[in-house]
Amino acid sequence: MKVHLKVWRQTGPDATGRLVDYTAENIAPDMSFLEMLDSVNETLIARGEDPIAFDSDCREGICGTCGVMVDGRPHGPDSCTTVCQLHMRRYNDGDTIVIEPWQALAFPLIKDLVVDRGAFDTIIQAGGYTSVNTGGAPDANAILIPKTVADEAMDAAVCIGCGACVAACKNASAALFTSAKITQLSLLPQGQAEASTRVVEMVDAMDAAGFGGCSNEGECEAVCPKGISLKHIATMNREYRKAMFANR
Numbered sequence: 001m002k003v004h005l006k007v008w009r010q011t012g013p014d015a016t017g018r019l020v021d022y023t024a025e026n027i028a029p030d031m032s033f034l035e036m037l038d039s040v041n042e043t044l045i046a047r048g049e050d051p052i053a054f055d056s057d058c059r060e061g062i063c064g065t066c067g068v069m070v071d072g073r074p075h076g077p078d079s080c081t082t083v084c085q086l087h088m089r090r091y092n093d094g095d096t097i098v099i100e101p102w103q104a105l106a107f108p109l110i111k112d113l114v115v116d117r118g119a120f121d122t123i124i125q126a127g128g129y130t131s132v133n134t135g136g137a138p139d140a141n142a143i144l145i146p147k148t149v150a151d152e153a154m155d156a157a158v159c160i161g162c163g164a165c166v167a168a169c170k171n172a173s174a175a176l177f178t179s180a181k182i183t184q185l186s187l188l189p190q191g192q193a194e195a196s197t198r199v200v201e202m203v204d205a206m207d208a209a210g211f212g213g214c215s216n217e218g219e220c221e222a223v224c225p226k227g228i229s230l231k232h233i234a235t236m237n238r239e240y241r242k243a244m245f246a247n248r
Helices: 033-046 118-127 147-157 165-166 177-186 196-210 217-223 231-247
Strands: 001-011 019-022 096-100 109-111
Touching: 019 033, 096 118, 118 165, 118 177, 118 196, 165 177, 165 217, 177 217, 177 231, 196 231
Parallel strands: 001 096
Antiparallel strands: 001 019
16 A cells, blocks of 8 residues: 655754655555554665654553654544554555654654653652662562552553653643552552652642643543543642642
């Protein structure tokens, strides 16, 4: 199959960017979206042209490294799917696809489709950890945690930090990402040591990084490749109020 691409090209953060037309030919329907871009890059390199820069690593929907806007939607048209898991059978021969980078003040563009998501690291460094010294690996049943609580913590922990929630939000809010990390630790006994400071420090770091405020419209939940629930934002707000009273 053959598809037509309009790809955002920008040589650097201070350069002027634009959409450039390419044609991807001889594309197998079972190719992933990123394999299709690999094929285009092989052609560009063979012609002596600069290949399209994009992020990828595991290509199994686990690491959160990949992330682009495909026809205006983070990660493309399929729900609960990262762009590396999107396959070309989703498209028809002759389709035109527009590919752009995440666009957010807190995610400055590096080159083409690559943005700097270091602001997420800043949020995690502010409080997304536990200081409990566990020593050696404890027995699995040494700390009794109800299955319902463990399941809810795992539902939050599946966040891969790809940034799709930020890219989809009109305010470029990181509330879903931050709340997932806060919820995960707030539910577990290991996370109680920093409970009164974690949420305040992580929310403050989120605001300082330049992310916008949450207006609770749900675009983040709709495009999250791991289906992170909007309810975690309510948990974050609740934990924030509790922490402010505890620290008063």
